[in-house]
Amino acid sequence: MTRTQVGIIGSGPAGLLLARTLHLQGIDTVIFERQSRDYVESRIRAGVLEKGTVDMLRTLGADQRMNKFGIPHDGYALAFNGRLERVDMAKYAGDGVMVWGQTEVTRDLIALHLDAGGIIKYESPAIAIEDVETSSPKIIYEEDGVTKTLVCDFVMGCDGYHGVGRQTIPADKLKTYEKIYPFGWLGILSDTPPVDEELIYANHERGFALCSMRSHTRSRYYIQSELGDKVENWTDDMFWDELRRRLPPHAAESLVTGPRLEMSIAPLRSFVAEPMRYGNLFLAGDAAHIVPPTGAKGLNLAASDIFYLSRALIAFYSEKRTDLLDRYSEVALRRVWKAIRFSWWFTTLMHKFSDDSLDYRLQVAELDYLTGSDAGKTVMAENYIGLPFEEFE
Ligand code: APR
Ligand code: PHB
Secondary structure, three states: OEEOOEEEEOOOHHHHHHHHHHHOOOOOEEEEOOOOHHHHHHOOOOOEEOHHHHHHHHHOOOOHHHHHHOEEEOEEEEEEOOEEEEEEHHHHHOOOEEEOOHHHHHHHHHHHHHHOOOEEEOOOOEEEEEOOOOOOOEEEEEEOOEEEEEEOOEEEEOOOOOOOHHHHOOHHHOEEEEEEEEEEEEEEEEOOOOOOOOOEEEEOOOOOEEEEEOOOOOEEEEEEEEOOOOHHHOOHHHHHHHHHHHOOHHHHHHOOOOOEEEEEEEEEEEEEEEOOEEOOEEEOHHHOEEOOHHHOOHHHHHHHHHHHHHHHHHHHHHHOOOHHHHHHHHHHHHHHHHHHHHHHHHHHHHOOOOOOHHHHHHHHHHHHHHHOOHHHHHHHHHHHHOOOOOOOO
């Protein structure tokens, strides 16, 4: 039975950001990942980084490719009622975002951590977490078909919505909140130039659409799809035709289409589990909360949790302090809930929920107000670039 300081379950953004941050402070970790490295590095995920996430990647030395190929954006557009209104983030919130795929973030963090001697056990699922109420919690895992045990000082559930971390917290100690949206997002990835220089979020009577990108030659588009819809129901041409119908005229005319590299459907939910700590088990990222992708908050909330959790662990190992560990859940959740709220609000503002024309006109009126008011544009800008982290030291 071997031992480490911090056992981490999951090599997604949360687990990797934490392991890299702790490694730079000389704190030993082991990451358990149930999938293969190739599988993890091939997952198509979102592509907008808040300033706090960009700063974290820079601090961790994971920014070389981002600095070279990432695309800084100072604004994004809201399309509604045939109009295209820009939200100037630089003007109304004093900053912007970085367009850089989560896939690339993950690849860079994995390479960096392994090159520095970090331990990531791929295809080694954590099957249980035990003794979390003691000072020696254990991760029971499988490696090459053999069941093994790792003893830790702390266990980090960075294992996403379906992971074992949250399930280890006794049901009577955990409060969960969930909202399932009555639609999904059908997404396409294509090697075509983006339709515009910045992202376009479109509210249309037929449904929501989003024009995003991965580079100047690779685009990512989404259209709101019916619950139960399947990728096999859609040809590339059907997707492109429906996307055009939902865009303002200029964008529809300049859209460059091409064959899919990937097409997938994602369900939309809001979810929060409280608290994000039980004994010496801590949750971070999707293990504790899920947002609809409308506000591009998923990856950024994982980074937000790690901003706080890494500081708490470093304070423990460097000064034997437990106060930040005790405050982690409360402080992390304060920022989580504000992002959950914005993602829910932006989703309700931009998507079709019914055929009731009044609902649509109310959404158009709200978008007309927000884009015609400095206060409204400030709300749209400061929430999108990410609200500030609280002092935590
Ligand atoms: N044992 C080992 N690994 C596990 C287990 C387990 N029992 N259960 C899940 N995992 C792994 C998954 O294979 C995945 O690689 O945990 C990782 C969790 O990573 P994410 O789901 O990416 O979650 P997180 O790191 O919190 O990042 C959140 O990633 O999925 C996106 O939309 C999400 O943008 C958000 C971001
Ligand atoms: C993406 O590029 O995949 C993306 C961008 C913005 C979002 C969601 C997804 O809000």
